[in-house]
Amino acid sequence: MAFLINVNAYGQLADGSIAPDFTLTDYNGTEHNLYSYLDADKTVFVEIFAAHCSGCWNYHKTDRLKNMYNMYGPNGTDEIMVLALEHDQWNHHEAFIGIGDPWNTQGNWLDGTPYPIFDVENPDRGVFTDYNVTFYPVIYKICPDKIVEQISTSETETQLFEKVENCLNVLSLDEKQNLGNIHIDQLYKSLVIANYEKVRAINVMDLRGQTVKVIGSFSSRISIDDLSTGIYLFEIQTENGAVVKKLYLN
Numbered sequence: 001m002a003f004l005i006n007v008n009a010y011g012q013l014a015d016g017s018i019a020p021d022f023t024l025t026d027y028n029g030t031e032h033n034l035y036s037y038l039d040a041d042k043t044v045f046v047e048i049f050a051a052h053c054s055g056c057w058n059y060h061k062t063d064r065l066k067n068m069y070n071m072y073g074p075n076g077t078d079e080i081m082v083l084a085l086e087h088d089q090w091n092h093h094e095a096f097i098g099i100g101d102p103w104n105t106q107g108n109w110l111d112g113t114p115y116p117i118f119d120v121e122n123p124d125r126g127v128f129t130d131y132n133v134t135f136y137p138v139i140y141k142i143c144p145d146k147i148v149e150q151i152s153t154s155e156t157e158t159q160l161f162e163k164v165e166n167c168l169n170v171l172s173l174d175e176k177q178n179l180g181n182i183h184i185d186q187l188y189k190s191l192v193i194a195n196y197e198k199v200r201a202i203n204v205m206d207l208r209g210q211t212v213k214v215i216g217s218f219s220s221r222i223s224i225d226d227l228s229t230g231i232y233l234f235e236i237q238t239e240n241g242a243v244v245k246k247l248y249l250n
Helices: 002-009 034-039 054-060 064-072 126-130 157-165
Strands: 023-025 031-033 043-049 080-086 117-119 138-142 148-151 182-185 190-193 199-205 211-215 221-223 230-238 241-249
Touching (some): 031 034, 138 157, 148 157, 182 241
Parallel strands (some): 043 080
Antiparallel strands (some): 023 031, 043 138, 138 148, 182 190, 190 221
16 A cells, blocks of 8 residues: 555656646636645645545544635735635535545534635546646645646645745845845744845834834844734844735744
């Protein structure tokens, strides 16, 4: 069994490939087009799962994609989209709400899931051929430049967001201003700026643009332990202009 799983793993769409486009209608009747999200500069996570798959259910219950969507999706920073495609053919509604034998369904996939789920049936099942699906669950990160990367189910929300920031077509403002890497160290509740000596001022705002903190002294690690959990805009002034970073503090 381990051998078969390993062989199948190499059958998936290769990292660095161009993502095939698709248009699908979700479980609630709303149409979604992959390239439309990418053209809007969103990074898209495509999850392919099966309602009967225990491994898929175990990953679903980690809430990682749910948390990513809530933090960085349309009601968060609006940087990502998550699209979950169900692979089993000829499923009925019961399979999506956890009614049936374990070989048909592992639980209620719709309950508490904020992102779109798709019951992919004919004539749309060609999407699985396009993505060379040979096992599940499989999660792809697709950058706005349409480059695909397969994501490990062991990666945390922090690691997933780092992959969002690493999308190749996104030249961040902090790179233009030569500030280097900027991120939050969640363990020590500190803002980390690689080239902090270039910083002249930092204004911290909430998503409504209201200032919640002004930072006047700078080092490679700046304490922000007085901020509550949430998403903040860090406006960092340099001699060459301002950089705005949207970061999540947990």
